[in-house]
Amino acid sequence: MVSRPELSDHRKKTSQEMYRLIEELYPICRSITGNGVRETLKAIGKLVPLDTVEVPSGTPAFDWEVPREWNVKDAYILDPYGKKIVDFKQLNLHLLNYSIPFNGKMPLTELKKHLFTLPDKPDLVPYRTSYYKEAWGFCMTQHQYDSLEEGEYQVVVDSTLEDGHLTYGEYHIPGRREEEFLISTHTCHPSLCNDNLSGIAVATFLAKELAASQPEFSYRFLFIPGTIGSITWLSRNESLLGRIIGGLVITLLGDDSDFTYKTSRQGNSPIDRIARYYLNSQREGHSKIRDFIPYGYDERQYCSPGFNLPVGCLTRNSYGEFPEYHTSADNLQFVKPERLAESLEVIQDLVSILENNHYFINLNPKGEPQLGKRGLYDRLGGGNEGKELQLAILWVLNYSDGDHDLLDVAEKSGIDVGVIIHAARLLREKELIKPS
Ligand code: ZN
Numbered sequence: 001m002v003s004r005p006e007l008s009d010h011r012k013k014t015s016q017e018m019y020r021l022i023e024e025l026y027p028i029c030r031s032i033t034g035n036g037v038r039e040t041l042k043a044i045g046k047l048v049p050l051d052t053v054e055v056p057s058g059t060p061a062f063d064w065e066v067p068r069e070w071n072v073k074d075a076y077i078l079d080p081y082g083k084k085i086v087d088f089k090q091l092n093l094h095l096l097n098y099s100i101p102f103n104g105k106m107p108l109t110e111l112k113k114h115l116f117t118l119p120d121k122p123d124l125v126p127y128r129t130s131y132y133k134e135a136w137g138f139c140m141t142q143h144q145y146d147s148l149e150e151g152e153y154q155v156v157v158d159s160t161l162e163d164g165h166l167t168y169g170e171y172h173i174p175g176r177r178e179e180e181f182l183i184s185t186h187t188c189h190p191s192l193c194n195d196n197l198s199g200i201a202v203a204t205f206l207a208k209e210l211a212a213s214q215p216e217f218s219y220r221f222l223f224i225p226g227t228i229g230s231i232t233w234l235s236r237n238e239s240l241l242g243r244i245i246g247g248l249v250i251t252l253l254g255d256d257s258d259f260t261y262k263t264s265r266q267g268n269s270p271i272d273r274i275a276r277y278y279l280n281s282q283r284e285g286h287s288k289i290r291d292f293i294p295y296g297y298d299e300r301q302y303c304s305p306g307f308n309l310p311v312g313c314l315t316r317n318s319y320g321e322f323p324e325y326h327t328s329a330d331n332l333q334f335v336k337p338e339r340l341a342e343s344l345e346v347i348q349d350l351v352s353i354l355e356n357n358h359y360f361i362n363l364n365p366k367g368e369p370q371l372g373k374r375g376l377y378d379r380l381g382g383g384n385e386g387k388e389l390q391l392a393i394l395w396v397l398n399y400s401d402g403d404h405d406l407l408d409v410a411e412k413s414g415i416d417v418g419v420i421i422h423a424a425r426l427l428r429e430k431e432l433i434k435p436s
Contacts, residue, residue, distance in 0.1 A: 076156055131228075
């Protein structure tokens with residue numbers, strides 16, 4: 001929609017920077033708490049001025065409590081010959097996330113009770129967690145599992161689970177208005193790229209570019225662990241929730257599929273209308289719009305009935321619906337720089353519509369104003385582009401009645417919202433309309 005002539009070079013550079021951030025973060029073992037999260041926030045903090053917040057274990061958050069902090073030094077399994085067959089340091093997905101410390105020997109039958117595989121995807125290592133039930137375990141390919149010989153195995157989980165903190169990152173970009181738009185992405189997955197490093201990379205660069213643009217609205221970026229992170233943040237920030245005019249939970253933004261927008265629970269809030277309009281008009285036939293369901297990412301918390309915030313969720317592929325989801329195949333090859341750049345651009349377009357979508361009042365509503373004497377008629381003549389803008393001017397004038405915003409005008413007229421916004425800008429300059 002909004003054309004950006006300088007985009008190609010800039011977009012290329014940004015796509016590479018986003019991918020580089022993913023490469024840097026990929027090896028780090030993240031979880032809902034722990035040093036991996038801190039290290040991740042530190043890397044983001046080199047790109048945007050992030051506030052890092054530490055919430056002590058045991059802090060109540062509505063019906064929840066901030067859990068103990070989990071950290072891992074090492075974890076592996078030695079086979080009966082003393083050979084290391086599974087190594088956390090090679091791939092952190094091998095360790096059941098939040099495994100309690102353990103050191104001991106056991107026969108294969110006993111070990112198997114602690115092993116997780118994907119029988120229908122025998123080459124892939126699954127991603128598994130056990131945050132709220134004390135357990136230890138390892139994840140491996142089904143092929144490896146099938147090749148294990150009888151005998152005694154040595155298991156080492158050199159982890160700690162003790163009182164500490166839950167760590168999240170927050171970046172507030174003040175706009176000309178106090179009303180805020182929320183962008184939230186989770187930071188709790190270890191070596192998985194699309195879910196969730198793509199969200200982290202796109203959010204970081206969106207924040208960087210928004211901060212440089214002197215936006216109309218204020219923007220708040222949250223880099224938080226899934227579920228407990230958003231619940232904790234909500235419990236500490238109830239007083240500012242009234243300012244939130246919209247928001248997006250973003251993740252799964254680096255794969256090849258087209259976009260999916262899941263509406264907020266409200267269903268028809270400004271961001272719902274904008275995303276629906278944008279995807280239907282710009283990516284017709286490819287993108288998907290889904291109604292809110294109380295399942296998925298942190299929109300579940302923002303849209304819980306006690307808050308009912310107008311927060312939707314933008315992804316490419318959907319939660320749980322692609323074979324690489326929550327497996328070792330969600331790796332650096334699965335996400336692509338150009339897809340990240342395209343995702344960033346789509347969110348920037350949504351934000352641009354949000355920033356410009358106002359209600360106006362026609363200051364000369366009795367008959368059409370004479371456009372020619374204001375230079376809004378003859379200068380437009382000629383080509384198709386001029387003709388569209390001319391039409392857009394008439395549409396905006398007619399529907400500047402305080403009841404229709406520019407998105408309504410775009411929908412009614414079938415004219416691209418970018419052209420409608422341009423027309424409104426010209427009419428405002430000539431003092432033919434004013435914001436209502
Ligand atoms: Zn996930």
